[in-house]
Amino acid sequence: MITWTDDAALLATRPFGESSVIVEVFSASHGRHAGVVRGGTSRKVAPMLQPGAQLAVTWKARLDDHLGSFSVEPVRSRAAAAMGDRLALAGLNAVCGLLVAILPEREAHPPLYARTIALLDLLGQTDVWPLAYLRWEQALLEEMGYGLDLSACAVRGVNEELIYVSPRSGRAVSREGAGEWADRMLPLPPVLAGQGEASASEIVRALGTTGYFLENRLIRSLGDKPIPPARARLIEAIARS
Template sequence: MEWRDKGIVLAVRPHGETSAIVEILTESQGRHAGLVKGARSKSMRPILQPGNQVTVGWRARLAEHLGMFQIEADHLGAGGVMEDRAALAGLNAACALAVMALPEREAHPAVHAGFELLLSAFEDEDVWPALYVRWEAGLLSDLGYGLDLRKCAVTGETEDLSHVSPRTGRAVCREEAAPYAAKLLELPGFMRGSGEIVKGDIAKGLDLTGYFLERRVLWPVDRQLPEARTRLIAELERIGRL
């Protein structure tokens, strides 16, 4: 059994003295793990960093085996965020959430494409926090728990949508939401593709996606949001981007 694909390094776990088990998000094979021999060598260490884009070949005798990876560097973008604490926190949060939420060996090409877009934006702190929130929303959607932000669940109106029902994940317009605002989740305009991003919007977006990721994706399998995501929120607050 073997295949070859493009991918993004998500996690690296030491295995033995010189090897590592590496998890990679690929376009056609999804989140996939494999053993890399010589992973701690000087030539491989810079390649096996979370966020790096690689070409990977996998081979195993049987499909259910862990198998071996042969990995070649495509774009070593991880080095570009190492000195930016907030961007590094964003990268680590996305990698940790992908490992935790995505089923192994199940293709999610839209999540992979969104991750590539996020990686390309980390150099611009005016852009990437909103892209990160959108990536989490896309992850929810691709896992079958997408938010319905097209129209008000009560009136069918498409304007002035301000909140989301925590029960249904559907949007609610401001007038209908007003009596129940304390029980609803706020919807920032940028998540519907309208309006400028103002102070507080990223926090609202993270609260919204985090709520549904916890309750729809993670809690049913006895998991919680990764600590890396908590550190991301702290870093965004530090730089004034929440």
């Protein structure tokens, strides 16, 4: 019997048999991992199994490549923060949807896990959450090998008037460096580079640029799948905030 215990955030559930569910979690040391929770539809267990919930999980299986089963203990529920706020609910769904779509199974990503938990702990704090989410998307791209290099112009090597991002390299480009290719560049809002005002409109512009790399580089590299629609709903919620 193979077994391990870890801290984890619940990402998704789906029915399995008459009374059980298959859950997917993002765990600190074992990455995105699935397993069966026996009796997961019961009145005692079901309230624990809400997206974003922080759990102590123990996974067991006869062989490492088996689906296995989870036993779970609640650590922290984030349902109240999410259900009471439209932006928080949209954000929670976007985070969980992206992690399910992007993370490889059973591959640990400790820095991203820590960043994800910190972000989920901010749910309901509308004044800081959109910017924290933008930084999380940047960290997600970095962790998956598609990080943006916004330190200097990819063409001229200078760090002045950086107003574009190259859609091919993910590197910053200056006004002069873009030249006749300016209309093919992505915008580089100052907030994306850690500068300027973090207004809702600027964050939405920045998410348009990170979204290009999520959809056209990262997710496309994983096969024929769309970017989770929950992300578009989050951007709409931020624009209205």
